[in-house]
Amino acid sequence: MIPLRDDNPTTIQPLVTIAFIVVCSLVFLWQNSLGGRSFEATVLSLGAIPAALFGGKTLPPELALVPPALTVFTSMFLHGSWMHLIGNMLYLWIFGNNVEDAMGHVRFVLFYLLCGIAAVLAQALPNTDSTVPMIGASGAISGVLGAYLLLYPHARVLVLIPIGFYTRLVHLPAMAVLGFWFVLQLISTAFADPRGGGVAFGAHIGGFIAGMALLPIFKYRHVRLFAPSRHLRQ
Template identity: 45%
Template sequence: MFIPLHDRNALKHIRRQYVTLGLIAANVITYALTSIMPETVFELGVYGLGFISAVAFQFAELDPSLVLVPEQATYVTYAFLHASWLHLGSNMLFLWVFGDNVEDAMGHFRFLVFYLLCAAAGALVHGLVMPTSEAPLIGASGAVSGVVAAYLMLHPKVRVWVLVFMRFPLPLPAFIPLLLWIGQQFFMLLFDTGSNVSWGAHVGGIVAGGFLVVIMKRRNVPLFDRSLVTPRAVEHRLVPVDPTPPKPEKKPSPVHWGR
């Protein structure tokens, strides 16, 4: 539907979005490593680190030779694997545009916890929607969906440049494209049952992100852009005021030409 390009939303509480950058780097490095591995090794990683609903809900058991991490850890590890550069690029672009301001609103550590919880919520809802599925779930979409929901609740009025229908760059208030995108995820969950896209993971991340941002944001950060917060880089200085009233200026006498 649309691709986010840029938002004009300066950081107010942190100097740099270290966690957002770190998450992007972790995903890119993981994809780079898996892309140069033999296909059999990549499949081992997908089954060992991906989230498998049938295994999580005890409908199936994973071959012990494929187990790489404890079963509970796959609620998070799946979010760092991607099937293609396009899959990776779309998720990281959303995280790049929207993640920095959500991190700014929460702080570094809480944002990291928020991101991982949204990933876990995405896996959980995916499992509830498809409890007997033996296909591994991979991708950061669930976590990124939580970031999008949080951004919408924090900054719905901020202008975001988006590429509409892959052709038209438009600056729109964030609530227009983001509400449409979120609505699409719920619609596709109900009606696109045969797709290889996990709409359930998206919806799980959205619901978790909308709930968690309320309790994990900084106390002085408002929801829905209700007030402006002065950036940390701006200093308030008291300017001394001279109590003596200024002397009235003498008006020049008029000049008469002739009599």
């Protein structure tokens, strides 16, 4: 299922959501401008490497651009490919505006970064010897998805469902879309490469759970959990 938009109006302009999308996009354009080897060097320098964070390993001096602890943040704004970037930004655009609406601009910044930190820890701590760099906004965005699920489970999401050579557009409740996404992460984790390559499914799960746990702290007091759908389209 590929989400295209939700049917859930907001009351404020999602300035922070837009800013994160712009920053991630500009950073990726910068990465691409560096060329092949420099692109890879940037990923090693600014990606979060578990062995550097917790295993006592160090990067060569020419790659150690920032302290290892700072890569927890820098890694959130790097991406490995156009599809990686577009997929993450699509999810952030669809679901981030409503979560930002529920907690305000400043709180949303802190919430997003904390979810990203939790995602890195969830992926890194089970395998602190891994030298595979983690990059991407998906851990932080997973936190946004977890928050959205608690806030607006009944909101309708327009999704594109590929069926063989055909596609179908359907409206589904957010609880179905995001619940399916989370179950898919759990299944994928069970079959993931234990050496840490590929997609960081553990980060997705960690970010999602962190988003659900942090939401009651960051949302406005008047904002209800499990809100009914506010606007339905046929």
